[in-house]
Amino acid sequence: MKEIIRLFPDHFQTLLLKDVRWGEIQEIRLRVHKRIETLGADSHKVLNSPLLSPQDLSHILNQISQFSLYRFKDQLKDGFITIEGGHRVGLAGKANTVNDSVETLKYISFMNIRIARSKPGQAERLLPYLYHNQKWTSTLIIGPPHSGKTTILRDLARTISSENQLHPSSKVAIVDERSEIAASLRGIPQLDVGSRTDVMDACPKVQGMMMMIRSMSPEILIVDEIGSIDDAEAIKEATFTGVEVICSVHGKDFRSVLKRPSTKILMEEGIFQRYVILERLLPSRPHTLTILDERGKQLVHFKGEREYGVDRRCNDLVRNDMGRI
Template identity: 30%
Template sequence: MVEEKEYLDRTERAERQGLERLLSYFPAWIRSLITEDVEGTEEVAMDLDRPLVIRRRGEQYLYREVSAADIEYFYNKVGSFRSNGRAGIPGTLHRISVIRDSDDLAIGFTIRFGRAIPGIAKPLQKWISGRDSVLIIGPPGVGKTTLLRGIVEEKAKVLKARLVVVDTSNEIAGDGTVPHPIIGSARRMMVGDPRKQASIIMQAITNHSPETIVVDEIGYHDDVAVLETARRRGVDIVATVHGEDLIDVLENPVLKPLLGYPDLEHGRRLTRPSFRIGIAVLAKGVYKVYPDFTLAIDQALHREDPEGEVVDTRLR
């Protein structure tokens, strides 16, 4: 119990300090607007001589135009961006992306407010606590990565250092060499360039003896090939993919090997899928769990509604 309290205290402290630092990057007038509902703020878009856009609780709000002085102030606060156009704040989950003009000058930013929510995956515990591979499905911005962190949090309590997070662009465990405390005792391997994700996954498998590997946003052929290798070696996978629903994922040609080579035209698959459990993120905090992912795939291939259980954590 003492250990759990210390973990929660560390997480809460990291969240508070990280938010304070991020807010300090904004010009005062933007900072004031954000703090009107800081808990509901999801994203801020700043573009030169264009209206400021703040996305809160799924809605967009427009304000006065962003000036060159606002852009310069924010850029100087951030300091520098990586080659992929992103920057972060060490120890936090917030993500900052830059837009540049043809002369490579910064003319806009997208600031994604990342949050660690301890216990977010507890309502799904009976499906995620075991040694089963899990695929999380959902469109951008719906909360896939937040749920993924929650699953890491739950699994790390059992697997500890045998759980390895392959963290591309530091999306899961935040920026900086020391990962955010939300991942508990799990280990983190950083990936600066998404094109190198597959090689880091292979390093994790061959060098660090994980029981489970966690990956956010698989989508390259090399990712799929190395994850197939992981499953053949007995390593479980927890991963996210983009898609509005299961059919979207089945229609993605890159992912076919992990889904049993589904043939939508003939309504069948050739092999067993690499995942035992599927979770579709329907909205923030609303999930449809497919406890038998193989059955769900077969039903989708037959144009039936896949059997699953809807869990709405907003009601709890």
């Protein structure tokens, strides 16, 4: 995690090397006049570090922005900056607003460094269900924060663009609005997204999807975190061009996402043929994953991270909540 450690002033770096379990943590929290806090899946630890001064956070912010915070003004509006390695640094302080819209952040006093990890092989168990009748299916991945949505999207891109015994390789395009899927640095992915994958980095999904369809002629389009009606309309338009879309959305379960206006449009019009439901990753319980068909009927339920048991019993309960589908 040298790309994170180098952000800190020298007097913190030895402590971070010695006291942080880099293989386990998910976040590093920084607050002015507080000690450094690290968080795992279901635990947190306050390091025996010096209190962070405003100067310390200013030093870290200068390293993150390479002493040119103005270059990141658009990302500041969203409250985060993505750094080398795909790690995402959330920022909070005083919001500067113009006409009730956030123009920028100033007096930044709080940071949250979210650790990005590439885990090849996470998508393997999905493939027999997402590759159906000799073609890939448009798929919505649903899960709360820290459930592995982005990790699975990244590994699906890598797998779909590589040939194996189950399927031929396909052309994949990623619209990486938050620079988290491919973790591109100066346009070059830092994480493995596959040999036939093209990436549009730091581009809004609505514009980026149409740009990639026109310029790169993908067979599969991958995007992260549907959030607005405009996102939904762009996804619908993309599928009308003959491209399959695999995307993710924050949600607790199938029903909760069906209530959101942006995803309800897509679900009711049958844009997705598969739904992947994830639970928050916690070491205290096995990871579970459920795959549903286009009508919300359970196809398979996985329990456990690697040596998982499989329950293929169908569950028709969710079908009653699908309205006119």
